[in-house]
Every structure is written in structure tokens, then in C-alpha cells.
Amino acid sequence: MHSSIKPIYIILLSIIIISAFISVNYFLSNKIEGLSENKYIEMSNSLKSQINEAIFNKKNSTFNVALTLSEDNNFKKFLENEKIPYSNLNVVSEKIKKYSNFKNLWIQLINKDGISKYRSWTNKKGDNIATIRKELPPLLKNPRVVSIISVGIFDITFKNIVPIYDGDKFLGLVEVITKMNSIAEEFKSKGIDLIILADKKYKNQIKKPFTKDFIGDYYVANLDAKSELKNLIKENINEFLTIKSYKLLDKYIVTTYVLKSLEDQNIGYCIIFKQKKEIDLSDIYEFDKFIKFIGILLALAVLAIFTSIHFYNKSKYATELEKNVKKRTQELNELTKKYHQIFEGSKAIKIIYDPTTLNIIDINAAASKFYGYKRTDFLKLKADDISMSTADNQRKEFLDILENKQNVFISKNILSSGEIKDVEIYASAIQIDKKTFVYSIIRDITDELKEKDEFNKKQKLFYQQAKMASMGEMLENIAHQWRQPLSTITTAASGAKIKKEFGDLDDDFFYDSVDLIVRAASYLSQTIDDFRDFFKQSKNKERFKLSTLLNTSIKLANIKNTDIEIVTLYEDCEILGYKNELIQVLLNFFSNAKDALNTARNTNKLIKIEIKKVDKNIIFSILDNAGGISESNIEKIFEPYFTTKHQAQGTGIGLYMSEQIITKHFDGEISVQNINYFYKNKEYSGANFKIKIPIVLNS
Known part of the structure; x- marks a missing residue:
């Protein structure tokens, strides 16, 4: 009879193996949770960015249709005398639907008095819609292009409104309307599902719903919204509407993009679903498998040691001990083989270090190929032999890794050829044979x-x-x-x-x-001081008066000594920011206005400067009466090296740098548009440059 193993050994062995597995699983759960969190946040941001880009593209394409229609002579003649038959106008709408991607496109013509004269989707006409649509009266008074997302009686739609002119005569507006449903179709082809909802405050307003589909008080705007997904959000819809980053379900990662009105009010929501199985988590799984195999190796090693001790003390069971040792050795060899397949077969560059001696313990084939060393030569090196860092810095980095203070590093590494590469290193501690090593994955950047x-x-x-x-x-x-x-x-x-x-x-x-x-x-001395202050190199924010900024800019631009009339309208206040950079922006605007006015035929040359405080921001409006910028150039006006001036007069970088200063240094906005306006009972036209910056610059 074989004597049985003493219970105390079995208990001790079980405690050690269970402790090892608990330690490995605890380490893995923390690591993988952090890596997964970063993956899901990155995916959520990507999905929102794709929705934002799709909306931007949809607005632009709809705007192009509206702009084309605004030049159609049939539309102009119809607004002037209404003698053009409806059939001619309907032909335009039908051709657009037939020969373009706009299968649900509506057209409306509104005359200069706000009367709807034609609707492509109905025969109804003659009603004054300016009395019920608050965005129309300002557009009729001051015609301009507007692109908005709005909720009507049918659906959530993109609306692009463009003025129609016959020469200088304002005839009315053309409005092109498309549905949100096409965005959902576009994302469906990418394996991304959307539920597009109108805010519940519009429930009673949507009297003739396009999809006839509601989730509670929320109207569903896309026709093919999956029933499975609608049922998911139906139980607790508020939880889905208020997702800040992402939400995980059994099969999906979910995030929400909020649709905003011109007044920055919530008008709708795009709830975005992407299947989790389509997210690439291979790096995380690979790391998981590697650590688990190391844990199994350790557990089997402990088991083999205890088995060896037991049979060593029981010499009469030498044959059985030999069989067990062979079996365990075979299992260890198989596990070691699997470990090498995972470690060696990976295309990622991997190195294992001894944090105490800085010796390189193991490398994979990708590391040997990247650094250009044979394996035998590579394993003779230390960490500081392939890094530009000193040995002391390497030990400090390894200590931070072991204490889990820092796991990602940017470093300069030296190849065998002497070439220096910038690398990004992801590192963590691992246990092998009861000793702690540093396991690193390296990426060439x-x-x-x-x-x-x-x-x-x-x-x-x-x-x-x-x-x-x-x-x-x-x-x-x-x-x-x-x-x-x-x-x-x-x-x-x-x-x-x-x-x-x-x-x-x-x-x-x-x-x-x-x-x-x-x-x-x-x-003369004061003039020198003014110009010297402008050219001072200062990267520090400072407090300055709006009046000081404006007076200095006008003085440096030398406008007052010309035949140009300057009109300023503002309430003085104090600004915290980069004064000289803001002066440079204003000088670019003034310089362009002077050049444009010098070539214009106007006898009364005018630059109008209006500045307003709105909430925590300040908005500048610089307007001239030089006739404006041609439509073919206005979209390119902020591009680098683009200029309409003669080569000897302009470099094309002034407005580009102005845009960079406002957006990058002031976290603000800059735009330009051509407008018509009245001054002293006389109508003028010109370019209106607008900038919006915070009164107090915090970033």
C-alpha cells in the first residue's frame, strides 16, 4: 500500500497555490480594469467625434444645395412675379432627389415679407411664417446665410437658409430642409447603431411625425432604429441621455452626443451603440494571458517542489516520484512553450529587466530585430546600454514601476548601429520564480x-x-x-x-x-515708447484696459491720419490675457481694412468697431464699407499664405496668424462674413470680422 500524503502538506500546498492565484487575479483585475477604461474612453470620444463630423458634413452638403438653388432663375422669377408654374419648381426638387443622395429633401421659398410662397412637400402657401418662426424676422431684416438643426412639426431636421438676390435687390429666402435619418444610415454601414431622439419638450410640437415612433415623450427620428436598442433605453431613458463618457451593456458600449440649438439649448440626442466585440482589446488579452501563464508556471513549480520533497522523504516510492516528476516536467515544458509562443511570437517589442542589476533577462524576436542585436549579445547588455538615461535614472524609473507610481515613459534608445530612436515604454512588475522583474512593451514614436x-x-x-x-x-x-x-x-x-x-x-x-x-x-519720444511696447517679447498674461488696447492699436495702425472715419462703440472693461498678441490681431484687421478701402470707390471711407461683453466673454466686431470679400475667397481667408493682394503688398500670413492666436492662445473663436448695414441713413456693404475671447484667460 502506498502511504498517503500527510494532510498538513496538502493544506499548506493549497494555501500557497490559492494565495498565488488570488495575487495574480488581483493584479490582473486592477491592471486590465485601467487599460480597458482607457480603451472605452478613447472609443467613446471617437464615436462622438464621428457624429460631430457627420453633422458638419451634412450641414455643408445641404448648404451647397441651398446656395445653388439661390442662384436658380426660376426661383428668382417666381419670387418677383409668381407667374412661374409650380411644376417648374417641383421639377428642381424631384431632380435633386433622383440624382443625389438627398432622398428626403424639402424646399421652401419665402418672400422678403416673410410669406411662404412655395413648399415642395405641400400645396399650402401664402401664410406669414415670420410671425411663428423667431429666426426669420432678423434674417429678413439683415439677410445672411444660416445653418441650424431644429425640430418642426414633422421631424428633427437640418435647415439651411440662403438669401436670394436679383443683382442688389433682395427677393427673399430659400430654405432647404433634410432629415437626420440619413446620418443613422451612414453609421449603420460602419457597424454603429444610432437612436436619434428629439427632446421631450417638443412632443406636442411634432404633430405629423415622420417615423411615427416615440419612446415615452421622446420622438425617434431614424426610421430603422433597432427595436432591441429601443427596448434597452426605454426602461431608464434619462440614464442614457445623461451619459458623460460611456456606459457598458452586455453586448454594447454606449455613449450620447447632445444636439444643440443656436441658443445652446438641448434639442435632441444621438445615443450611439457599438458592439463590444468589435473593439480591439487584443493587447489587453495578450497581457492577461501572459500574466496568467506566469501564475500557472509558479503554481506548477510550487506543486512540483512539494511533490519532490514528499517523494524524496518517501524513498520507497522512487518509481512513482519519477513518473510524477516527468509528468510535471512535461506540463512545465508545455506551459513554457506556450509562454514563449505568446512572448516570442508577438510583433510588439518586449523586454524583461532585472530592476536590481539592470540586466536584460529576456527579449523577443521583435526586440532583437528593432535594436539590431543577436539574442546572445542582447542578453549581455544592461538597461542603460540601450537607453540614453543614466544607470541611476534607470533604477529610479524601475522603482516607480515596482511601486506602481508610473507605468508609461518616453525615452531615447540607442540601436546597435548607433542610431537614436524615440520610444514610448509601457511597463509593469511581474513575478517569475518568486523574484520581481520589470516587463516592458516598447513602441517606436x-x-x-x-x-x-x-x-x-x-x-x-x-x-x-x-x-x-x-x-x-x-x-x-x-x-x-x-x-x-x-x-x-x-x-x-x-x-x-x-x-x-x-x-x-x-x-x-x-x-x-x-x-x-x-x-x-x-x-517723437512717446511714439517710440508706443512702438517699443508693441515689440516687447512677453509670454506672460497681463491685465489691461479695453480702451488702452483699442487706442494703442488705432494709433499704431496710423488710421487717424488718413481720410478713413473711425466709429467706436464699446463699454470699457479690464481684460486678462496677452495684450501684444491681441494688438497684432487688431492691426491685421485694420491693415486689411485700410488696403481694401484705398482700392474702393467710396468717397466716405468707414471702419466701425463695436465691442460687447456677453456673459464671461468679450466680442469684437470690426466692419468696413469696402464692398466685402468675394464669395470664392471668403472660405479661404484664414488659410496660410492665401492673399488677394499683390505679392509686394501681402504675405498671406496675417489673418492665418490672427486665427491661430485667437483659437490657440486665447481659446476663442474668429469668423468673417459679408454684410449689408446702414450708417447715417446710408446703406453700405463690407466685410465683418468677429472675434470672441474670454474676458479672463484662465488656460
């Missing part, structure tokens, strides 16, 4: 950093060119402003000299001449 560096150099070059262009204009302005004072000084000095030579220089004339020279010299 050299090209990424080069592209980023080239972009930064290009940006610096743009800034330098813009500053040099400004400096040229400033020097010209200095020369212009100095001519009069210098002439005054010369005249006064010459007069005193002549009177002295003829013996006719009395004290009154002498002191008057000296006072005149002193005042002119003081003006």
Missing part, C-alpha cells in the same frame, strides 16, 4: 515626434513672418507719424537761427521756438 517637431517649427516660422510683416508696417507708420514733428522742429530751429543771424531774435520768439521743439520731441 520617432516619426511621430519628428512630425510634431516639424509642425512646431513651422508654427514658429509663421509667427516670425507675421511679426516681421507687422514690423515693416510699423516702421512705415513711424516714418509717417514723425514727418510732421520733424518738420516742426526743423522750422522752429531754422527760424530761430535766421533771426539770430539778423540780430532780431527776441526772448519771446526764442522761448516759443524752444517750447515748440520740446513738444515735438516729446511726441
